[in-house]
Structures are given as C-alpha cells and as structure tokens.
Amino acid sequence: MTDSKSPLIEINAQISAICEQSGRDSGSVQLLAVSKTRTADELARLADQGQRHFGENYLQEALEKIAALQGRDLVWHFIGPIQSNKTRDIAAHFDWVHSVDRLKVARRLSEQRPAELPPLNVCIQVNVDDEDSKSGIALEAVPALAAEIATLPNLRLRGLMAIPRADSGDNSRGAFRQLAMTLSQLRNTMPSLDTLSMGMSADYGVAIEEGATMVRVGTALFGPRTA
C-alpha cells in the first residue's frame, strides 16, 4: 500500500534528497523507526509500507511487540538505557543494541547471546555534550571500551551512537561532527566499524550531512507521543 502523503514516504524522500545534496549514496543511511509507546498495530502499518528497522527503549513493551510481530522479518534495535538485570532478554530478542556504555553490560550481552543467533550488533553510546546526562561515556573513554568490546565473542561492534542535548537543528551539528571524527579515528585500527547512529526527528537532516548512517526517528513518523 502506498499513500503518497505517508510520513514514511516523505521522510525517506527527505533522506534521499539530503544524501544527494551531501554527495552521499542514499543507500548509506538507514531509517530506524523509533516506536516506543506505539502499539503493535501502528508498527504493523509501517511494516506494511516497507519499514523493517524498529527502535525500542523499554524492554517489557518491546518484548510484547516483538512477539506480536513475529514472522514479519523485522530488525529490532534496543536504544534505551540498559539495566544490567535486563541484558538477558535484550541479548535474546534484539538484533542491535545502540546504548552500550559500559564494559559490564557488554560482557553480559556477549555471555547471554544465545548460541544459535549471530553476534549481536552493538554501538557504544557516547555522551558528546551533556555532562549531566547519565547515559553514554565520555569521548576520551571510547577507544579503550571499543578495544575491550572487540574481544567479546558474541558481539559485533558496529560504531557509535549519541543523543545530543535536546535542542534542535544546527545546534546538534558540533556534537554530530565530534562523533563522526571519533568514529573516523577508531576506524584507523578497527576498519570494520561502519555505523554512526545519530539524528532524531528534529535534526536528522543535519546528522546525515555530518555522516550519520542510521537516523532514529519517532515523532516525525508516528506523530507526537502522548504516553
């Protein structure tokens, strides 16, 4: 079903246009539909329009939707803060985790990843501009954590993720640029890293201009969150 006015189609068109303006291949940016607080039916409607990647913040809610949408060949990304007593379910039910910010959690995810599944794709969450935030590690600490994670057998380190402070548009540009530079430095020793998860509804265009390979969009796709 294609509805030319659907936000999904508009955002995908926007992503392609920004890629073109920035001299990037439009296949180089993945749209992650951030579906926290949305019902399984809302996700199903988006999946019917071709969206495959979904990002969830709250484990319990996510597990219910993952079960409800089984068999649709969707790719599930955990993007919320991780309590270490939740790692087992995350390791068993998700394909990606964007919010790894300490070794203890990485070790548990690797140990608890079921043997029959491929390695869990992970990004390190970096705190680029907000000293008060409890999520994410400092930029300076990234190389050491990356080196440790790279040794864990059931994880596949893919790159970096950040949530710059909640002001929009060009204000995020500096933070995005710092994250991109940090990834580029890491790639000197870890050339397989290929993911920059940055940009949300308000600033995904700027993020793409600065090199994002995955943008995490909620409100612009589904409308304002009420819950």
Ligand SMILES: *Cc1c(COP(=O)(O)O)cnc(C)c1O
């Ligand atoms: C909620 C959330 C988003 C999406 O935010 P919108 O402003 O609704 O696009 C992206 N990333 C993370 C980590 C989130 O928690």
